[in-house]
Amino acid sequence: QGDYAGAKPLFERAIAIGEKALGKDHPTIAIRLNNLALLLSAQGDYAGAKPLFERAIAIGEKALGKDHPTIAIRLNNLALLLSAQGDYAGA
Numbered sequence: 001q002g003d004y005a006g007a008k009p010l011f012e013r014a015i016a017i018g019e020k021a022l023g024k025d026h027p028t029i030a031i032r033l034n035n036l037a038l039l040l041s042a043q044g045d046y047a048g049a050k051p052l053f054e055r056a057i058a059i060g061e062k063a064l065g066k067d068h069p070t071i072a073i074r075l076n077n078l079a080l081l082l083s084a085q086g087d088y089a090g091a
Contacts, residue, residue: 004043011036030059034074041081053078 015032022028037052057074064070082091 002042004039007039008036011039025059025062027059027063030056030063030074033059034077037081038077041077041084046081046085049081050078053081 011032015029015036018026018029018032033052033056037049037056040046040049040052053074057071057078060068060071060074079091082088
């Protein structure tokens with residue numbers, strides 16, 4: 001079993017460092033946001049994960065375009081979260 005409590009501050013620190021060094025809308029930040037969202041989702045913190053997935057999608061669409069395969073993966077992650085919450089229409 002993973003050390004979620006230990007991983008979360010590391011993800012948050014990586015995001016903060018990246019935002020400072022690269023800017024808040026850099027594609028690398030989107031990757032880190034998606035990773036933290038996956039962690040939160042695995043913990044059942046859907047309310048915490050959803051805005052991170054949404055921000056990762058927005059950054060990625062701006063940088064890569066709406067039809068990039070990476071965007072499809074992030075949309076899928078968000079859809080899985082919504083379905084876990086019972087929001088089948090949103091998924």
